[in-house]
Amino acid sequence: MTRIVLFENIHPSAREVFAEAGFNDIVAHASALPPESLREALRGAQVAGIRSRTHLDAALLSDLSDLRAVGCFCIGTNQVDLETTMLRxxxxxxAPFSNTRSVAELVLAEAILLLRRIPEKNARVHQGHWDKSATGAFEARGKTLGVIGYGNIGSQVGTLAETCGMRVVFHDIEAKLPLGNARACTSLEALLAQSDVVTLHVPGGRGTKNIMDAATLAAMKPGAILINASRGTVVDIDALHAALNSGHLSGAALDVFPTEPKNVDEPLASPLIGMRNVILTPHIGGSTQESQENIGREVAEKLVRYLRSGTSKGAVNFPEIPYQEAAGSARILHVHRNLPGALGTLSNLMAEHGLNIVSQQLQTRGQIGYVISDVEGTVDDTVMSVLRSHPITVRCDLV
Structure with a gap:
């Protein structure tokens, strides 16, 4: 029986996928758990399903010998020690694609609201002022949107922006095929100098930490708007606060922050609190009913394919092997140390125990290799014990 443990109120669509595939031993927790409770909750689990607040570090993973796969029901995987999981x-x-539309719609909406000074106008009406001035309010049509990071979300933001009549330019460290009429900028500086709205869609990490600092913010077009719905560490908040206070930037919208509250009742600590030309949202770029349902289904389907056939396509830390229909009477999934002769060693062990290999797929990544072997013959506990105990083996499972 495969035990699946889910955390952080993962959408019911995930359970539906598991149930349809015959996996019914599912335990669901509505929130993230503290480390010791998390360790106990995952004891004996073959699959862990988490979102952004559940952290699987090396110390915890070392205690989870039964764990076969992890599903991050979100885009990011920073909350998981990917090196340790790979080596185990x-x-x-x-789910790198399922919330793309939701984030893109939020970014475009924020751009329009800030161009029209709606946050400030809204606050003033609530305070009893009827300010109908058009000063500082602009249409989106004809304005230039600069997209930093032209991946799944960034490119979709550009596509939506063009339908509003915006001109789209982008900058990415990799060469990307433009969609619609978008044009690539050869440098970040060139993008910043011409963009009325700049939106960030880059991954976290050392390479993107504070890419929007005092210098790059100063390089932005006077009166421009900055939007960040990517990672909280990519913007220097104090520098942004100074750029807004000085009037160099006319507005900003942030959905992510360097340090975020841990629960619903903890307030956000930020110098941007109270600024009328700033939209602050609680990391909800992908928080729509549609995206959460799609994420639940997408990740659960990947986990089911792996559990049933060994397919690892889409894994972020692991050799990727696409789906192939089973060709023998049994399928053996073997993860081994990536050393010369590993495949030959595995094949010899199988032959010694009377197994005929009908089909094999091998991929390697870093220090490990992954082989899916379809065999004819009897694969009993003795055979599996021999395969699992061999020094070259990292993990071996039968599906």
Whole structure:
């Protein structure tokens, strides 16, 4: 029986996918758990389903010998020690596409609201002022949107912006095929100098930490707007506060922050609190009913394919092997140390126990290799014990 443990109120669509595939031993927790409670909750689990607040570090993973796969029901995977999971033969899956539309719609909406000074106008009406002035309010049509990071979300933001009549330019460290009429900028500086609205869609990490600092904010077009719905560490908040206070920037919208509250009742600590030309949202870029349902289904389907056939396509930390229909009487999933002769060693062990290999797929990544072997013959506990105990083996499972 495969035990699946889910955390952080994952959408019911995930359970539906598991149930349809015959996996019914599912335990769901409505929130993230503290470390010791988390360790106990995952004891004996073959699959862990988490979102952004559940952290699986090396110390915790070392106690989870039964764990076969991890599903991150979100885009990011920073909350999982990917190196440790890989070395333990545990693939990690996420949902890089399912909330793309939701984030893109929020970014475009914020751009329009800030161009029209709606946050400030809204606050003034609530305070009893009827200010109908058009000063500082602009249409989106004809304005330039600069997209930093032209991946799944960034490119979709650009596509939506064009339908509003905006001109789209983008900058990415990799060469990307433009969609619609978008044009690539050869440098970040060139993008910043011409963009009326700049939106960030880059990953976290050392390479993107504070890419929007005092210098890059100063390089932005006077009166421009900055939007960040990517990672909280990519913007220097104090520098942004100074740029807004000085009037160099006319507005900003942030959905992510360097340090975020841990629960619903903890307030956000930020110098941007109370600024009328700033929209602050609680990391809800992908928080729509549609995206959460899609994420639940997408990640659960990847986990089911791995559990049933060994397919690792889409794993972020693991050799990727696409789906192939089973060709023998049994399928063996073997994760091994990536050393010369590993495949030959595995094949010899199988032959010694009377197994005929009908089909094999091998991929390697870093220090590990992954082989899916379809065999004819009897694969009993003795055979599995021999395979699992061999020095080259990291993990071995039968599906």
């Amino acid at each position: 033969g545990v693939p990690v899956f996420n």
